[in-house]
Amino acid sequence: MKILDMPPFAPVLMESTRAMGYSLESAIADIIDNSIAANASNVDIQFSPYDAVPFISILDDGDGMTKEQINDAMRYGSQSSLNIRDSKDLGRFGLGLKTASLSQCRCLTVITKQGRRIEARRWDLDEIYEKGTWALLSLNSEEIHAIPQFQTQLKSLKSGTLVLWEKLDRMLNGAKATDKLMSRQMEYVREHLALVFHRYLAGETGVTKLTIQMNGMKINPKDPFLMGRSTVFQADEKFIIEGYPVEVSSFMLPHVSNLTKKEKAALGGTEGLTKDQGFYIYRNKRLLVWGTWFRMHRKDELSKLARIRVDVPNALDHLWTLDIRKSTAVPPDVIKSNLARIVDRIAEGSKRAWTFRGKREISDNGSHLWSKTKVRDGVVYNLNRDHVLLQLLEETLNQEQKKLLENYLRLAEGNLPLNQLYVDLNNEEQVNIRKEKDAEIQAMETVETILANISESPMRDAQIRLMMQTDPFCNYRKIVDMLTKELSS
Ligand SMILES: Nc1ncnc2c1ncn2[C@@H]1O[C@H](COP(=O)(O)OP(=O)(O)OP(=O)(O)O)[C@@H](O)[C@H]1O
Ligand SMILES: [Mg+2]
Known part of the structure; x- marks a missing residue:
C-alpha cells in the first residue's frame, strides 16, 4: 500500500470555510476570545465605510506573538482541539482567527508586536486564487508601516495584536447605503459583545477586567440577571463532573411591574423577557448559549422571570458538543439530569411570583372588596357583600333600592372585562393605574363620611375596628393611625 499525501486545495477549502455561518457579531466575538486568552485588558474596535478601503479592525494590548507564534496562528488548525488548554483560554479548534475573519472579509491581516519586534501576516483570498496554493503573505517593515491602522493604533503599544479585515464583501457587496448599513450592523455587534462578555466588562472577581471600545465609545456590560435587583432563587450549587466543577445559580428577575422602563428595555421588552428565559x-x-431550556421546559409566561446561570470550565468542552463558532452547545446527560431538578423548582417558584400579587388581595384575614370562590369548573370572583362600605350604604336603602343595587352588583361581577384584562396584563400594561396620592385622599374622605354616619351607632367601635382591616383603608398608615385615635376617643 502506498500513502498519498492529499492536502486540500487551498482556494476551495478557504472559500468553503467562509460558509460556516458566522454572523458579524459572533465573528468579532471570536476574535476577542483570542485577545482575552492573550491577557489583554483593552480591546479597541474600529470600523469605517468611508476610508478608501473600508475596514474593520480589532486591536488588543495583550501579549502579542513571536514570529513562530504568528506563523502558527495563521495556519488552519493551529492547535488541536484535543490539546489541553490553559484554563483561561477561550479557544478550542485552532481555527477561529481564520474562519471568523474570512467569513466576513476576503483579506485578513494580522500584525503583532512584542516590544520592538513587529510581525505581520496576511491571507488574501484573491491572491490564493491566483497562486492556487496556501500562500501566506509575510509583510516587511515598510509594508507594515504603510498600514494606517498600524500607525494609529498598534504602533504606540508595548505589546499587542491588530486584526484587520478588508475587502468586506459579505457586508458591503451589493449594498447601497454602506455607511448606514455598517453602523446598523455594528450596533448589533455592540449589543452582542455587551452581553457575551458582560462578566469581563464588569470585572468580576476571577477575571481580568476588560474594556472594549467601538470607534472610541466604551461598551457597557449588559447583565441578563439584573444582579442585585433579582432574587437569588437558589444559592450556588456545584456538581463535580470528571473532577471539574460545574456551578449553577438560579435567579428570578423582579416582577415586571417592578422593572423600570430602562431595565425592561435592556431585557428586550416583553418579547425579550419571554424569549430569553432559561439557561x-x-x-x-x-x-456561549442563552435563552433556552434545552427542551426540559416550555418557554411560558409563568417562567419568564427565571434565568439560570451555569458556569462550565473549558476542560469539559468534549462533553458539550461545542461547535466551531462556539454558538451552540448541548449539555451532556450527566449535567442535564442535575439541571432538570433545578428547572422543576424554578418553574414552581416562578408561578408563585406571578400569582402572589393576585392572591394577596383576597386571601388574608382582612375584609376585601373582592372574594374568590372555587367552584367545580373554575373560580368565581364576587364583590364582598360584607364590605363595610356596602353595608353602610345598604342601611340607608329601602327594599326596592336594595334590590336594584344587588342587581347592579351582579351585573358588574358577571361582566368583568376579562379578555381585555388578559391582553393588557400579557402586554405588561400597568392596569388600573391611579395616582397613589389621589387614592389616599379619596379613601380618607370615605372614612370621614363613614365616621360621621356611625357617630351615634352603638356598633361604632366594632365598625371602626372592621374598617382598620378593610381595603382600601388598611393600606394607608395615616388612615389606620387616625382610626386608632378615634377608637380611644
Ligand atoms: N490576539 C491574539 N494575541 C495573541 N495570540 C493570538 C491572538 N489571536 C490568535 N492568537 C494565537 O493564534 C492561535 C490561533 O487562534 P485561533 O483563533 O485561530 O484558534 P484558537 O483560539 O486556538 O481556537 P478557536 O478556533 O477555538 O478560536 C491562538 O491559539 C493563539 O495562540
Ligand atoms: Mg480563537
Whole structure:
C-alpha cells in the first residue's frame, strides 16, 4: 500500500470555510476570545465605510506573538482541539482567527508586536486564487508601516495584536447605503459583545477586567440577571463532573411591574423577557448559549422571570458538543439530569411570583372588596357583600333600592372585562393605574363620611375596628393611625 499525501486545495477549502455561518457579531466575538486568552485588558474596535478601503479592525494590548507564534496562528488548525488548554483560554479548534475573519472579509491581516519586534501576516483570498496554493503573505517593515491602522493604533503599544479585515464583501457587496448599513450592523455587534462578555466588562472577581471600545465609545456590560435587583432563587450549587466543577445559580428577575422602563428595555421588552428565559451557559465566564431550556421546559409566561446561570470550565468542552463558532452547545446527560431538578423548582417558584400579587388581595384575614370562590369548573370572583362600605350604604336603602343595587352588583361581577384584562396584563400594561396620592385622599374622605354616619351607632367601635382591616383603608398608615385615635376617643 502506498500513502498519498492529499492536502486540500487551498482556494476551495478557504472559500468553503467562509460558509460556516458566522454572523458579524459572533465573528468579532471570536476574535476577542483570542485577545482575552492573550491577557489583554483593552480591546479597541474600529470600523469605517468611508476610508478608501473600508475596514474593520480589532486591536488588543495583550501579549502579542513571536514570529513562530504568528506563523502558527495563521495556519488552519493551529492547535488541536484535543490539546489541553490553559484554563483561561477561550479557544478550542485552532481555527477561529481564520474562519471568523474570512467569513466576513476576503483579506485578513494580522500584525503583532512584542516590544520592538513587529510581525505581520496576511491571507488574501484573491491572491490564493491566483497562486492556487496556501500562500501566506509575510509583510516587511515598510509594508507594515504603510498600514494606517498600524500607525494609529498598534504602533504606540508595548505589546499587542491588530486584526484587520478588508475587502468586506459579505457586508458591503451589493449594498447601497454602506455607511448606514455598517453602523446598523455594528450596533448589533455592540449589543452582542455587551452581553457575551458582560462578566469581563464588569470585572468580576476571577477575571481580568476588560474594556472594549467601538470607534472610541466604551461598551457597557449588559447583565441578563439584573444582579442585585433579582432574587437569588437558589444559592450556588456545584456538581463535580470528571473532577471539574460545574456551578449553577438560579435567579428570578423582579416582577415586571417592578422593572423600570430602562431595565425592561435592556431585557428586550416583553418579547425579550419571554424569549430569553432559561439557561445561560458560560464557558470560562464567556456567555456561549442563552435563552433556552434545552427542551426540559416550555418557554411560558409563568417562567419568564427565571434565568439560570451555569458556569462550565473549558476542560469539559468534549462533553458539550461545542461547535466551531462556539454558538451552540448541548449539555451532556450527566449535567442535564442535575439541571432538570433545578428547572422543576424554578418553574414552581416562578408561578408563585406571578400569582402572589393576585392572591394577596383576597386571601388574608382582612375584609376585601373582592372574594374568590372555587367552584367545580373554575373560580368565581364576587364583590364582598360584607364590605363595610356596602353595608353602610345598604342601611340607608329601602327594599326596592336594595334590590336594584344587588342587581347592579351582579351585573358588574358577571361582566368583568376579562379578555381585555388578559391582553393588557400579557402586554405588561400597568392596569388600573391611579395616582397613589389621589387614592389616599379619596379613601380618607370615605372614612370621614363613614365616621360621621356611625357617630351615634352603638356598633361604632366594632365598625371602626372592621374598617382598620378593610381595603382600601388598611393600606394607608395615616388612615389606620387616625382610626386608632378615634377608637380611644
Ligand atoms: N490576539 C491574539 N494575541 C495573541 N495570540 C493570538 C491572538 N489571536 C490568535 N492568537 C494565537 O493564534 C492561535 C490561533 O487562534 P485561533 O483563533 O485561530 O484558534 P484558537 O483560539 O486556538 O481556537 P478557536 O478556533 O477555538 O478560536 C491562538 O491559539 C493563539 O495562540
Ligand atoms: Mg480563537
